[in-house]
Amino acid sequence: xxxxxxxxxxxxxxxxxxxxxxxxxxxxxxxxxxxxxxxxxxxxxxxxxxxxxxxxxxxxxxxxxxxxxxxxxxxxxxxxxxxxxxxxxxxxxxxxxxxxxxxxxxxxxxxxxxxxxxxxxxxxxxxxxxxxxxxxxxxxxxxxxxxxxxxxxxxxxxxxxxxxxxxxxxxxxxxxxxxxxxxxxxxxxxxxxxxxxxxxxxxxxxxxxxxxxxxxxxxxxxxxxxxxxxxxxxxxxxxxxxxxxxxxxxxxxxxxxxxxxxxxxxxxxxxxxxxxxxxxxxxxxxxxxxxxxxxxxxxxxxxxxxxxxxxxxxxxxxxxxxxxxxxxxxxxxxxxxxxxxxxxxxxxxxxxxxxxxxxxxxxxxxxxxxxxxxxxxxxxxxxxxxxxxxxxxxxxxxxxxxxxxxxxxxxxxxxxxxxxxxxxxxxxxx
Amino acid sequence: xxxxxxxxxxxxxxxxxxxxxxxxxxxxxxxxxxxxxxxxxxxxxxxxxxxxxxxxxxxxxxxxxxxxxxxxxxxxxxxxxxxxxxxxxxxxxxxxxxxxxxxxxxxxxxxxxxxxxxxxxxxxxxxxxxxxxxxxxxxxxxxxxxxxxxxxxxxxxxxxxxxxxxxxxxxxxxxxxxxxxxxxxxxxxxxxxxxxxxxxxxxxxxxxxxxxxxxxxxxxxxxxxxxxxxxxxxxxxxxxxxxxxxxxxxxxxxxxxxxxxxxxxxxxxxxxxxxxxxxxxxxxxxxxxxxxxxxxxxxxxxxxxxxxxxxxxxxxxxxxxxxxxxxxxxxxxxxxxxxxxxxxxxxxxxxxxxxxxxxxxxxxxxxxxxxxxxxxxxxxxxxxxxxxxxxxxxxxxxxxxxxxxxxxxxxxxxxxxxxxxxxxxxxxxx
Numbered sequence: 062x063x064x065x066x067x068x069x070x071x072x073x074x075x076x077x078x079x080x081x082x083x084x085x086x087x088x089x090x091x092x093x094x095x096x097x098x099x100x101x102x103x104x105x106x107x108x109x110x111x112x113x114x115x116x117x118x119x120x121x122x123x124x125x126x127x128x129x130x131x132x133x134x135x136x137x138x139x140x141x142x143x144x145x146x147x148x149x150x151x152x153x154x155x156x157x158x159x160x161x162x163x164x165x166x167x168x169x170x171x172x173x174x175x176x177x178x179x180x181x182x183x184x185x186x187x188x189x190x191x192x193x194x195x196x197x198x199x200x201x202x203x204x205x206x207x208x209x210x211x212x213x214x215x216x217x218x219x220x221x222x223x224x225x226x227x228x229x230x231x232x233x234x235x236x237x238x239x240x241x242x243x244x245x246x247x248x249x250x251x252x253x254x255x256x257x258x259x260x261x262x263x264x265x266x267x268x269x270x271x272x273x274x275x276x277x278x279x280x281x282x283x284x285x286x287x288x289x290x291x292x293x294x295x296x297x298x299x300x301x302x303x304x305x306x307x308x309x310x311x312x313x314x315x316x317x318x319x320x321x322x323x324x325x326x327x328x329x330x331x332x333x334x335x336x337x338x339x340x341x342x343x344x345x346x347x348x349x350x351x352x353x354x355x356x357x358x359x360x361x362x363x364x365x366x367x368x369x370x371x372x373x374x375x376x377x378x379x380x381x382x383x384x385x386x387x388x389x390x391x392x393x394x395x396x397x398x399x400x401x402x403x404x405x406x407x408x409x410x411x412x413x414x415x416x417x418x419x420x421x422x423x424x425x426x427x428x429x430x431x432x433x434x435x436x437x438x439x440x441x442x443x444x445x446x447x448x449x450x451x452x453x454x455x456x457x458x459x460x461x462x463x464x465x466x467x468x469x470x471x472x473x474x475x476x477x478x479x480x481x482x483x484x485x486x487x488x489x490x491x
Numbered sequence: 492x493x494x495x496x497x498x499x500x501x502x503x504x505x506x507x508x509x510x511x512x513x514x515x516x517x518x519x520x521x522x523x524x525x526x527x528x529x530x531x532x533x534x535x536x537x538x539x540x541x542x543x544x545x546x547x548x549x550x551x552x553x554x555x556x557x558x559x560x561x562x563x564x565x566x567x568x569x570x571x572x573x574x575x576x577x578x579x580x581x582x583x584x585x586x587x588x589x590x591x592x593x594x595x596x597x598x599x600x601x602x603x604x605x606x607x608x609x610x611x612x613x614x615x616x617x618x619x620x621x622x623x624x625x626x627x628x629x630x631x632x633x634x635x636x637x638x639x640x641x642x643x644x645x646x647x648x649x650x651x652x653x654x655x656x657x658x659x660x661x662x663x664x665x666x667x668x669x670x671x672x673x674x675x676x677x678x679x680x681x682x683x684x685x686x687x688x689x690x691x692x693x694x695x696x697x698x699x700x701x702x703x704x705x706x707x708x709x710x711x712x713x714x715x716x717x718x719x720x721x722x723x724x725x726x727x728x729x730x731x732x733x734x735x736x737x738x739x740x741x742x743x744x745x746x747x748x749x750x751x752x753x754x755x756x757x758x759x760x761x762x763x764x765x766x767x768x769x770x771x772x773x774x775x776x777x778x779x780x781x782x783x784x785x786x787x788x789x790x791x792x793x794x795x796x797x798x799x800x801x802x803x804x805x806x807x808x809x810x811x812x813x814x815x816x817x818x819x820x821x822x823x824x825x826x827x828x829x830x831x832x833x834x835x836x837x838x839x840x841x842x843x844x845x846x847x848x849x850x851x852x853x854x855x856x857x858x859x860x861x862x863x864x865x866x867x868x869x870x871x872x873x874x875x876x877x878x879x880x881x882x883x884x885x886x887x888x889x890x891x892x893x894x895x896x897x898x899x900x901x902x903x904x905x906x907x908x909x910x911x912x913x914x915x916x917x918x919x920x921x
Contacts, residue, residue: 064720066640066688081720083685083882101688101719102640130882132720160881180682180874181881189686196643203633210496210532213626217912218648218672218695219661219710221919231649231663233672235919236701242648242663242672249912252610252921255513256619258496258531265648265694271666280649289531290494290511290562444610444921451590451611452513452560482647482679489651489665491682491874 064132067103070147073137080105080149083184084129084160086167087122094122098133098149104186106140107133107149118154127166128184130157179482180491190318191478194311195467199263201310202284202461205303206261211286214253216246216262222441229270242267245460248390248445250287251421254456255448261286273486275475276363276413278464280484287458293392293402293420296457297378300406300416301336303461304376308332311470324472328410331375336406338378344369360386361405366413373409380404389431392420392457404459412469418459425449494562497533500577503567510535510579513614514559514590516597517552524552528563528579534616536570537563537579548584557596558614560587609912610921620748621908624741625897629693631740632714632891635733636691641716644683646676646692652871659700672697675890678820678875680717681851684886685878691716703916705905706793706843708894710914717888723822723832723850726887727808730836730846731766733891734806738762741900754902758840761805766836768808774799790816791835796843803839810834819861822850822887834889842899848889855879 064079065072082100089095092111097104109122125131132155140148164174165181175182182188206213219240223230231242246262253260263284270277286303288295308329311319319326339347348355351368361369370377380403384393387401394400403419422428428449432439439446467479477483482491494509495502512530519525522541527534539552555561562585570578594604595611605612612618636643649663649670661672676692683690693714700707716733718725738759741749749756769777778785781798791799800807810833814823817831824830833849852858858879862869869876897909907913912921 068640081884101642101684101686128882130884157885158883163881178874178877180679181877183683183686192644192683192687193642195645199643200633200637203630207630210498212531212623213629214622214911215625215695215712217710217914219697219914219919221921231665233661233663235661236699236916238919240919249610249921253613253622253911254531256531256613257622265645267649269666280647282645444608447608447611451593452558453588454511454560455587481644481683484647484649486666489649489668489670491651491679 067098067100067105067145069102070105070137070149074139074147075136077134077136077152078149079132079134081132082130084125084127084131086127087125089122094119096122096125096133096151097144098131099184101189103145105145105147105149106143107135107151109151109154114151114153118151121154121156124159125156126160127163128160130160131155132157176477176483176488177490183481187322188478190315190321191467191471191473192481193318194315194471195463195479197311197315198307198463198467198470199282201307202303202463203263204310205306206284206286209259209299209302211259211261212257214250214257214260214262215264216243216249216253216285218243218264222438229268231267231269244268245283246285247287247458247460250285250458251445251448251456254287254289254458255452255454259286259288271486274363275477276465276468278476278480278483278485281480282463283460284463285458285460287456289456290454291420291457292455293380293404293457296418296420296459297338297380297404300404300418300459300461301334301376301378304336304406304416305332305334307466308470319471322471322473324470328374329470331409333375336376336378337373338380340381341379341383342381344379347372358383358385363413366407367411370407370409370413371411376406376408376415378404378406387419389435389437390421390428392422402457408465408469410469410472412465414462415465415469416459416461418457420455420457423449423453423455425453497528497530497535497575499532500535500567500579504569504577505566507564507566507582508579509562509564511562512560514555514557514561516557517555519552524549526552526555526563526581527574528561529614531619533575535575535577535579536573537565537581539581539584544581544583548581551584551586554589555586556590557593558590560590561585562587606907606913606918607920613911617752618908620745620751621897621901621903622911623748624745624901625893625909627741627745628737628893628897628900629712631737632693632733632893634740635736636714636716639689639729639732641689641691642687644680644687644690644692645694646673646679646683646715648673648694652868659698661697661699674698675713676715677717677888677890680715680888681875681878681886684717684719684888685882685884689716689718701916704793706895706898708906708910708913708915711910712893713890714893715888715890717886719886720884721850721887722885723810723834723887726848726850726889727768727810727834730834730848730889730891731764731806731808734766734836734846735762735764737896738900749901752901752903754900758804759900761839763805766806766808767803768810770811771809771813772811774809777802788813788815793843796837797841800837800839800843801841806836806838806845808834808836817849819865819867820851820858822852832887838895838899840899840902842895844892845895845899846889846891848887850885850887853879853883853885855883
């Protein structure tokens with residue numbers, strides 16, 4: 062190996078190593094330069110003492126600017142005073158490129174400026190940590206479903222028709238006909254779970270919603286499992302197990318990053334089974350107890366979700382919603398046709414919905430009736446109805462929003478920092 | 492656990508189990524029914540002998556049709572004559588739904604009919620096996636990059652501008668401005684690798700190409716790694732290591748599925764390092780030796796790729812292409828400006844290109860010159876040019892096409908079977 066990554070320096074104490082990175086920050090004191098070097102895997106303090114490195118290298122320390130790229134050689138020393146616990150005694154510095162004056166300095170910048178420079182902002186410590194947590198969340202999700210015997214089955218992004226109206230859909234011309242960007246792979250998952258038993262899809266989805274809140278994002282990623290021979294309770298158990306798994310994994314593997322972003326981890330350590338399980342009607346009672354004006358039958362908005370979620374010390378399941386606020390494919394309990402066998406899971410600390418799902422209607426006649434009630438064109442759903450013609454079984458699933466989950470886990474205020482290049486109502490650059 | 496999956500029956504020999512599935516096929520002989528039951532994880536032969544199960548259950552055997560959903564209870568027996576090696580002695584049958592006459596019968600169907608019924612066709616043995624191999628390939632790719640220290644960084648699907656012209660781009664209205672569906676996350680990867688060292692993105696990409704060949708698909712998935720402080724050779728080494736890893740993993744974990752689709756695995760067992768590495772100029776010589784008319788300077792099409800790929804017993808790297816057939820961002824060797832430091836990897840057995848990549852131009856002035864030469868609007872690339880202003884380093888990466896890789900590994904004729912719901916020039920249903 063011709064160079065080492067900073068995350069691995071603990072294996073090289075007392076040894077000479079080469080590191081390839083960028084200057085994160087520097088200061089000098091007398092005849093010593095302290096260079097904070099980053100390489101994407103970590104940050105290490107490097108010390109250049111006059112007389113201990115060649116004079117021309119020492120002079121470089123004066124010239125190099127923030128974010129200059131450089132290859133350095135030196136000896137790794139354990140040093141408890143150093144950030145990270147290790148230090149590099151420099152022997153040689155090779156500058157790859159002297160950076161032009163870097164626009165993002167340690168001073169505070171406005172959010173619009175930082176978003177315009179998102180391609181550079183990602184190099185900062187906090188954004189770096191969030192990206193690593195994001196990668197961990199996604200890997201945890203995949204490992205969970207693979208371990209549980211689910212088969213990954215990608216569902217299409219370009220779809221021929223709109224399930225829930227076209228107002229929030231992005232439309233494109235598909236060789237002379239209209240196509241839409243997917244909002245959910247669920248209907249396709251229902252087909253593939255009949256082929257493979259337990260499946261999940263995991264990809265980007267799109268909502269052309271004119272909302273500008275800290276919870277909304279136009280392009281987002283979601284994982285959607287679907288289980289054949291499953292009822293509402295199985296769906297809830299699966300969602301709960303998944304959330305517990307993700308949180309434990311991030312706590313196990315990304316504690317350093319959580320500390321870097323100053324996340325209080327105590328509320329996360331609380332996220333263990335069982336989660337409270339309440340009905341929509343019970344949730345409405347909570348709202349009334351907290352003096353929130355809300356009428357039974359309506360959909361919870363962000364303010365209501367915040368109140369409910371703050372009433373529990375861990376995620377909470379809400380089930381049995383009014384059927385008319387839920388989509389046509391949701392199964393209704395035979396004993397009460399006004400309700401739908403859906404479940405939302407709200408994250409605690411006021412973060413709100415991260416999971417939505419439920420049991421699907423598996424009866425052909427009922428589903429045909431619902432399509433008619435919702436004025437949906439039956440011909441577009443013939444293939445979907447086929448799943449009820451040929452070996453229909455009880456089944457269900459859910460979607461977990463990745464960015465909302467990351468926003469909660471990181472304890473950040475706005476969803477825009479949870480994805481590398483956020484797409485917002487007023488932003489599609491860079 | 493209240494029921495078991497067929498893939499796990501070997502753990503239950505001699506025990507009573509419940510299986511939830513669908514009737515794949517049936518036959519009767521005297522007073523015995525042989526029911527082939529599938530549950531998405533496998534197929535098991537279940538035996539219902541008159542007198543050994545309740546009469547009403549025995550009569551059900553006559554009534555149940557292909558793909559009827561059913562829950563059965565019985566005892567698992569080891570039986571070498573049975574497909575899969577195990578058999579279920581039935582004790583009880585509960586029919587969930589009697590299927591309507593199933594459109595896909597064991598007789599041969601035309602491809603257009605099968606594609607119209609893709610949502611059902613996926614239940615067949617061969618398609619089931621391909622989907623499982625697909626999931627394995629994708630998991631192998633992710634495990635490989637995670638293990639190698641790459642950080643997953645999702646790049647956006649909706650992008651504000653077109654890198655290589657708009658003719659093959661899907662366009663959509665993004666709140667009053669134009670946006671395009673991504674063809675590659677590379678430019679964004681170049682930004683994030685400067686932040687994190689080694690990154691990869693893995694998601695869907697789109698090419699609105701009016702091609703109707705067995706290698707083209709409109710919506711496809713690709714993985715794209717990008718490495719800071721890397722040169723062409725590092726990129727090639729990484730691609731080779733990845734391909735070797737994927738093939739070994741599929742051979743290790745999905746041999747049953749490869750057998751199910753009758754894939755000759757000998758050519759796959761050959762896929763070990765080192766791969767041959769030739770230049771474009773050497774590849775042209777091969778074409779000439781095989782009497783293929785081809786002029787130096789042109790791009791290889793499917794016929795040329797087939798000839799070159801059939802000349803080797805494993806994947807082959809091709810490097811040093813004519814610069815004018817490669818995009819503006821590809822670095823050119825200082826000693827010969829007519830060449831580009833790109834690499835394509837062709838899969839053997841005539842399958843052709845599965846990897847395309849190379850080293851990126853890291854010099855600001857040269858990149859500005861190339862943009863001008865290609866008449867690309869500089870303002871759209873300001874953020875990309877920033878990566879050369881602030882700590883530029885040599886870097887490179889590649890893209891591996893998932894569907895092309897699966898098509899090759901499965902040894903299938905047409906790419907349309909490598910993805911659950913293919914989007915083709917004339918197909919966006921179901």
